[in-house]
Amino acid sequence: MNKHRAVRMLAAGIVAISLSGALAACGSGSSSDDSAGKVYYLNFKPEQAQDWEALAAAYTDETGVDVTVQTAASGTYETTLKSEMAKSDAPTLFQVNGPVGLATWKDYAADLTDTAIYEHLSDQSIALTSDDDSQVLAIPYVMETYGIIYNKALLDEYFALPGAAATSVDQITSFDTLAAVAEGIQANKDTLGVAGAFTSAGFDSSSDWRFKTHLANIPLYYEYKDDGVTGQPATIKGTYLDGYKDIFDLYINNSTTEPSLLSSKTIDDATSEFALGQAVFYQNGTWAYNDIKGQSVPDDDLGMLPIYIGAPGEEDQGLTTGSENYWVINNKSSEADQQATKDFLEWVITSDAGRDSLANTMGFVTPFDTFGDYQSTNPLVLADAEYQAAGKTAVTWNFTTMPSEQWKNGVGQALLQYAQGTGDWDAVRSAFVDGWATEYELAHANA
């Protein structure tokens, strides 16, 4: 009996220990002191993943506060965020991509009115607020610019050819000139030693946002401007879709790649085609610099052109500038964690290490007034500054008003079908205009 009891006690003990170990492991991930708070940042930008991790490590060294940085793979941010937010150790800091993104996550957004990142905004009106304007919920931390990145050296080679459509990049101020130059390059691609005028317009999910979102912004911008639209309209007319078609045709017909292969082309394909000097033009933004630099195209040869679609008055059009990177602090985290996160962000925008990393390593233009001595050296950012100095009007980022991801996907897939020749342009028009009305209705019915 005694022996039995001893065995039973032993067995029960083993089970209890192993279970408590397993359960404890689920409960708390970090062993550090919880009262000091900790930071868990779910980062949106894969191209800056390592820079953020280095910055986090530097902060931990300096202050002893735990900072975890997790980066979602390209195109999977919403997925990752949704599952991470359901965990007990949810991100204390995450990102939304603008007003439409904030609408999804507003229940999780803490008030940022008294934070350093709000106080230091050069223009406080760019922060996103709650519906009644009583709370500041999301703050942009980087202003970005996109357009058509070009290779100056290759372009100059083309300009030197007899019969070139232009003799200097300054002459490219409209769609017609851009088209003539691109077609000229395509016709002379063997002389110039390139595979095509434009990089592949890939429709893999890592790349298709360049066309269904960023390119689609241009016709949207002109339509909003004509109609005086400021918020998110319930319906759109598609006034400038012919221009959208023209520029898209230019991309796919004067490129390194057959249109029937576009469905499998990734952003890496496009980046490497440009970085290795196989194409002259590449539609992307300032963030692409990290992937281009250090390859065969030197920094001095990098420039950026506005995306022209043949709209009236486009001679004065500048690059497309805005933000879809807004910081949001999770109001469901503990007070200590929220405070730790605010302190971390203050450090990021005021300390030397933080400012150096944001401006120089990551190459960002930030909207904060603390960056006086830290101006970006990113040549693509400098290209934007030149356009602004020349008095050109920057195109705004209106794609943050697009009704849903589904709308973008609809447009993207219709564009791909059109490019492959398995669909026609009417499908794009319908995905654009009718899709907008449908998705707007659905998104608001489900809000």
Added chain:
Amino acid sequence: MKRTLIRWGWLFTGPTLIAFMIGFVVPFVLGVYLSFTRFTTVTNSTWVGFDNYLGVFADGTFVHSLWYTAAFAIVTTVVINVAAFAVAYMLVKAFRGANLFRSVFFMPNLIGGIVLGYIWMLLLNGLLGIWARSITFSATYGFWGMVALMCWQQIGYMMVIYIAGLQSIPGELIESAEMDGASRSQTLWNIIIPLVMPSITVCTFLTITNGFKMFDQNLALTNGAPSRLSELLALNIYNTFYARTGFEGVGQAKAVVFLLIVAVIALIQNRLARSKETQA
């Protein structure tokens, strides 16, 4: 003996039972509950009744993937079982290197679906590149690409089950059939196939449910492109849940509908196949 079992049984089943509760029962119950709610994260939901279920069939992509998946499951079930049986039938005969062949056929099954998907994507894109096409060019390309991948992965696994079935047939039965003058094909159709019916039941069950449940290979190979036309049911549910803001509940409702469909088909299949089983 029985008393010992009652007294000590929990010690051995307990840990597994707890793991089963945490990993399966709780998520299942929570999932069914969530299909009646509106939520952004699974820990924060409000009850909406049957609203989500109304959204399931209103979504054209769901109906499309339902038919696409059904076609996929039928094609793969037939091809995999016929091929696996044929390979097993060849490999039960003793010849030099039979074991080596068995291992080689089984190996694809050891590679994870995502890896397989990417490898096959490269292979097929390389091949289709000759005609300036790629696997995501149209839903038809994607369909046959997935069929090829699935067959390559599963034939070896089903082959092992068929070999076990074939080896359990008593040699005397085949011998007496030969003595009675039965031809090879008569022996195959009238003796061997009825006797391996239990293996057929198992294999068809596995291939049908695998066909309906396929997810990672689909994700890696085509990711539903173009226009979500090559999206199988599991991927469609995943995309509804994660990629569409405000549709998490509908995704969850689709998952419940999906469960019911697969369960009903599996039960019918099992009943039909079992009724054909015979004893030697």
